[in-house]
Amino acid sequence: MRVSRYRLQGARVLGMLCLLLMAGVSLAHGQGKPPERGGTIRIGLWQEPSTLNPYYATMYATNLVANVVLEGLVAVDPAGTYYPVLATEVPSVANGQVSADGRMVTYRLRPGLRWSDGAPVTSADVRFTWEALMNPANRVVTRTGYDLIEKVETPDATTVVLRFKRLYAPHLTLFPYVLPRHVLGSLPDLNQTQFNRLPLGTGPFRIAEWVSGSHMTFERNAHYRVSGRPFLDRLIFKMVPSREVGSAQIKTGEIDVLWNLSEYQIPDFERLADVKLAITSSSLSEKLVLNQSAGGDPAAPHSILGDRRVRQALQHAINKRVIVEKLLYGKAKAGTSEVPHGWAADPSIQPSEFNPDRARQLLRDAGWQDTDRDGVLDKGGQPLKLRLSTTSGDKLRELVEQLVQEQLKAVGVAVTIENVLPTVLFGSWGDRSPRKRGTYDIQMYSPGPSIDPDAYLYGFYHSSQIPTEANAGAGNNTSRYRSAEFDRAVEEARGTVDLDKRRKAYIRAAHLLNEDLPVIILYTRLFVDAYRTRVGGYTPNPWAWLGWDAQGWYVAQ
């Protein structure tokens, strides 16, 4: 049968179309080809930063936005490993840039670095950053670590030598952002400078405008150190009033990225085709901090919680899995340890067992019985009643509290909920804050370690950090935990730069905390970010903030 000419032509056209289609599809997937330059991506922020100078605020939103503009010497990748940013390599004892006694650290800056206004980046900028942090007029949030630097030497334009007064184990966490000396150097203080609103940095973008309450616009930094990057023309951070409105907007495409969704929103998002979720673990665990003292005095044990068996019973009575499944839609991990992940974690630690019978047994062993048959255990005339508080206005926390309350009721423990404003919960000693004064029973919130657990474990559990009248309430060991063994472990970890030794010490410390239970870890949250499929190049990083890899983002269309 002879194939008609038209049919042949038609087949050829069809074939060409197919080829074109395939080529188009592979182009769209960027297979092997570099991403297209250009485009704008909008990020929804449901919290407006108070300032963009990350040394002046600890807000997540501040760091999130600042880190597309400002860069530091080194940073941490998603696997938890340090990598060099403005420096050429990460200093270590092995490459000779850290002295054996840990008191001298050398950084070599990359050659040819420029600020976004074209001025060169030099070691003088690093020294200036240190001086600014130490300037008594500057109201920086923390100087920890910087106050241990005796001097910063700059033998040449690309070499920085930090000389420490004594060994500071977490020294790699210093200088996460370098400030420009040529802009700020002549100012007496940085408290009210325009820089805090419109920072100048070395990052892939530079800020074009900040319309308060509405949005911030960032444009490509022409002087960025990686040529050809960033791909995007613009990044816009848009203020949204709440995660809910943000969710509505990301679905309609008004924004492309929404950071830190709440867990209950996840099922809704999983059903969508054009919005994807990026999920990473975090070190933020929601925990119940148990006051082991009676009225704040660590020498006087709490009449109920002072007994370790009671604390263990409480933990066994709580069904962490149900909390995770039902309230967090499975998007969290049941609490394991105070160092849930990272280089210092012990991944073999399992969550506690839900065992109400064991709980009841432990309570009986501790002498608690229900003598008056009212459903609440008592001992010596005192009922097993505990007050639980957390920050008011947080729906998820309210729900968790109510579940915990119910679960504890099942074993005869009566819990009353008394929530307060965050500023009240975290009030100071002078404010008679129950947290500081030790007049609470159980409090629920979620502090956690950053990449280096030193600050957290020492500050929250070392026996010297108990707030008392004598030290005017300084210190965060509000559970009044005292363990000589734990103290030794943490002290050992901060006394060496040997990462392996430190790791082993921190693992010991975490195990001790799980045995003594000054705190019951309910669950470890996951960071969930949503992004539309047109956003390419986005990789979540639990150790950094959204936008850490913004130089690699592109519009995938």
Place this chain on the structure above:
Amino acid sequence: MVLAVFALGALFAPVLSPYHPDRTDVTGMLARPSWAHPMGTDELGRDLLSRVLHSGRISLGLGLLAMAIAVGIGTVIGAVAGYYGDLLDNILMRLTDLLLAFPQLFLLILMTALLGTGLLSIALVIGGLRWMGVARLVRAMFLALREREFVEAARAAGAGALPIVWRHILPNAWSPVIVAATLGVAEAIILESSLSFLGMGIQPPTATWGNMLRSAQDQIVQAPWTAFFPGLMIFLAVLSINHIGDAARDALDPRQGRR
């Protein structure tokens, strides 16, 4: 009419509620309204109808309590100011003006932060902010009535201040106060719900219409009934109280012009 239903519902809430309002049921969270749960369930699986009924008790009770406090304080101050006049009046009125100058919601929020979020504290705070209106009314009535003949007569007869106030002035002064009080309850309910909505009011798990709406905000898309019903309750309750207040005003105030 409607309010009677509410009052009954509130009083008999424990009997009428099909479920315990705080009983969570993690298997059936955010269920649509159905026969088992006529108003659906909330995010923890608690029956909405029960919670709404129980909140009725709290919201109505709180409204009444707050209004009672406001009327109590306001009447005393207004009476003293109106009766004694002159310096005392001046001082008291200055004080009233002072407190009226504060932006209400702002003050409410700050005072709750200070006094805590228990039922009594909130009633105190709301009552403490509303008494000024009552005081002004009472003072105006007292100023007018003070000059009337029967008071003069009583004074001439040698009666002391308190009996005069109690037996002569007060009975004539209470009508506008009643009206104001009724409307006051409505206002108190709205204020309490606003506070709870912002997260500064009565804390969960105790249900109030305001804090139910607050939780519902997040689920508005998936489960609109969690927002609809509590708000509807507030609306209906306030509406009926306002109607009653208006009717009271019509009945008690003969001066309303009729053509």
Place this chain on the structure above:
Amino acid sequence: MARYALRRVLQAMPLLLGITLGIFLLIRLVPGGPLSAYEGNPDVTPQDLARLRQQLGLDAPLPVQYVRWLGRLGRGDLGWSLVSHRPVTSMIGERLGNTAYLMGLALVLTFAIALPAGIISARRQYSWFDHAVTTMSFAGFSMPTFWSGLLAILVFSVWLRWLPAGGMYTVGEAFSLADRLRHLVLPLGILTLFSAARYTRYLRASMLEVLGQDYIATARAKGLGERVVIQKHALKNATIPVVTIVALDLPQLFSGALITETMFSWPGMGRLFWEATLRLDYPVLMAVMTVSAALVVLFNLAADLAYGFLDPRIRYR
């Protein structure tokens, strides 16, 4: 008259001072403070907190802090936010316009609705129009704004997708009147619903009272046209009591509708106050409350004077 005005202004001074003192004490009594955000943060050591407290002037005794604040106020300096370290004046400046814009429009719209509705309602008392208006106004001011707001967002933004759920305008796009209007509809609508309902009731009641007066009957008997009667006599007298109410409401142009602004993410003064409350940012709280209170006192005074102006029956010694 002028003497009376002067006297009242002078009387207002100590009142304002008392207000600022009251606000100051109230704010400081609330437990916690602007540094509470850092408590419980492992990276901020006790030494850092002590230093910050000293740098921010929070360690001075309370009377000293108050006097310092007063001194700055006298120089027109509202202080610096303890959270963002920006001058409070610029923070307020940014937001004030937005609030005034929304509230101003709401006020205009309210009167556009309430005046005719109230007047006609009063004239045709008990007609179907009156009943309809009455029912609607009762509904209007009985409805809590956060409920109507939530439902409105649900219906118009989520289900129908006609209107945006928040914000003043779409970010990143050029200025467009249509876009602004679309963003205005919901918050404006909710606000107006509530206040128009109130004012309709007031105006109606006021009109009814006036219409029942003798001089109106006299005017009618004189054979004057109905419209003249209304406009020249009734209206002017009916609006007098409403003036007081409006005067008390005008300061709202400044403080905004906190709940509405929060729900619709309107960047205005109400939200500024709320955010400052959450963080106990003292200077911002002091500034916003003091200015609000001052405005109330001011407008009260203005209302009293205007009253004297409008109502020939009232004269001041």
